Amino acid sequence: MNINQTGDFELLKQLANDDEKAFDQLFVSYYPGLIRFCKSLLNSSNGDAEDLVQDVFFKLWESRKSLSVHTALNSFLYTSVKNKVNDHFRKKKTKAFVPIDSIEERSTDSFYAPDQQLMYKELDWDIHQMITLLPDRTELVFRMNRHDHLSYEEISNILGISIHSVKTHMYRAIKFLKENFRYYNSPS
């Protein structure tokens, strides 16, 4: 039903045949999303995220011959990162990660004042920078869906939030991007 999933199947077959190109493609397309996700779980940016995500891909390459993935590859990778982070916390004997919904959000006032927020961007403006202006977890949910093709249900499972919250994040993101995109592209 999903083009992405038949693509995954092919990709895994190529991996098992030592196809480094396929591996590179997989890495480059999922790395940014997984790093963002990993950082949101660690709640810090001290370089641990880079190491943990690298470990996940390292293991993927090492076990490419024997790998059996029952879910979609995107959801498999996200879950692997999540498990890796749990291990990491267990080793460090610290408390498990902060639930994503308790991370403080930027105030909605600044969120909905794009004209002031973005004026200074002028020439450099582009929609990818606009995505970074979304509240952190809205950005995370949006990118998981838009870039890594995870379904609402998968996102809800991975992040441990309700499908309803996932939908709200998605809706807010699209609305924000659409309105500002029109604002900056309308002939004045």
Place this chain on the structure above:
Amino acid sequence: MEEQEIYLLITRYLQKETTTEENEVLADWITDSADHEQTFEEIKLTWQHTAQAKNEESTIALTRLKDRINHQADNIAKIKKLTPFKWNLVAASIAVIGLLLVSLIYFLRSNNSVSVTYNLLKTRAGEIKNITLIDGTKVSVGPKSILRYPSAFNSAFRNVSLDGKAYFEVSKNTHQPFRVNTADLSVKVLGTHFNVNASKNQILTTVSLLEGKVEVNLNSDNDDAYLLKPGQELTFNRANQRVFQHNVDSLTALGWMTKTLNLSNDKLSDAAVNIENMYGVKLIFADQPTADTRIYAQFKGDSIEDVLTIICASGNLEYRKQGNKIYISAK
């Protein structure tokens, strides 16, 4: 239908996740009114523009991971080589304890090499750093570049990775070739002087050889190796995957080390990256003809203002500097 529902339906449709029934609902909704149609078009446009951008960090991270994988492979290869040697000993000797000792030593040795740490040398725009690696190899790392090197060279190759520009004077060691890995190719050397210009966000990768002998291997093609002679240069174009061999223009290749800019009838847009990296500025051209202006000029250690004044004078242009942004337009 509620706004949230319809917004999500549209994006799921664009993501090709909707069922036939949902598509029909959506089609009905769109044809309902001109407003609906416009909303659909706007969301579609927004969605299309949010496709994942090429991410530089990913390529750097991939090079790092490749290093780790190669390193692991080198270690496995070492252990495999030992196996026949061990069996010979078993056949030749009754000294079982001695054998155990020997294999234990080898085991510990091969384990030791795992503890190598990797260092990153990063330079900012306008900055050049010099470093001598553990094997005596001297490297000058150009502006806005990243060199990754290990604290010890314990594997079959002396591996380093580069994103950006660097000049290498490799110390000779025929038993352990030196290898520079970049996004598009790798350069294998025994001992020599050469320059590599390989930035992930630049289409062209150039390897310039001044002394000795190097072998260049494209990452996309494992079978073909290119041998360079002194004074030769190899350029790889990522866009069309072509390889060019020509003679080194040492001023262009090594100019960055002495802050020398050499423009020989080059388009300003092509020279922009060099100028930006050297001076830590951002050039913004008013229009295409301005960016296409061809310039003959040579600078050595000049200030950015002098460089701009001369470029503008010879191209009949004018510039305006605002912070580190420089706006260039026709007069």
